[in-house]
Amino acid sequence: MRAVVTRVKSASVEIDGIVRGAIGRGFLVLLGVHRDDTMAQAERIADRICGLRVFEDENGKMNLNPVSADAASLLIISQFTLFADCRSRRPGFTEAARPDTAVPLYEAVIRLCRERGFRVETGVFGADMQVESVNDGPVTLILDTENL
Numbered sequence: 444m445r446a447v448v449t450r451v452k453s454a455s456v457e458i459d460g461i462v463r464g465a466i467g468r469g470f471l472v473l474l475g476v477h478r479d480d481t482m483a484q485a486e487r488i489a490d491r492i493c494g495l496r497v498f499e500d501e502n503g504k505m506n507l508n509p510v511s512a513d514a515a516s517l518l519i520i521s522q523f524t525l526f527a528d529c530r531s532r533r534p535g536f537t538e539a540a541r542p543d544t545a546v547p548l549y550e551a552v553i554r555l556c557r558e559r560g561f562r563v564e565t566g567v568f569g570a571d572m573q574v575e576s577v578n579d580g581p582v583t584l585i586l587d588t589e590n591l
Contacts, residue, residue: 448584
């Protein structure tokens with residue numbers, strides 16, 4: 444799995460002109476599922492997202508996880524393009540999981556984050572979504588379970 448995690452002051456997702464999900468302070472997570480991913484990768488990436496210490500402590504150091512910083516809100520958006528093969532000018536997506544694999548793993552990450560006490564908002568898998576965010580910092584990290 445691959446995730447682009449952005450610390451935000453706010454973020455929202457809109458589908459067909461209707462806000463589907465919105466958060467205040469927390470993380471906007473764009474989540475891609477690889478065709479070979481399993482539940483083990485879902486557990487690993489959920490654990491890492493929920494434990495990232497990128498909020499400032501009383502000394503101004505990035506040392507607090509979202510819960511410690513009162514920022515336990517996540518907007519998780521499915522993003523198959525994170526596994527694009529860009530060696531040519533037209534990206535290929537054969538490395539991205541097909542929906543029958545991707546949807547259950549995407550939903551598992553959402554469930555695992557909720558089980559850790561996070562408020563999780565989502566888009567709709569496969570929908571045409573408009574995502575807005577007010578980035579905080581900006582702080583943006585790329586997580587890949589292959590490297591975790």
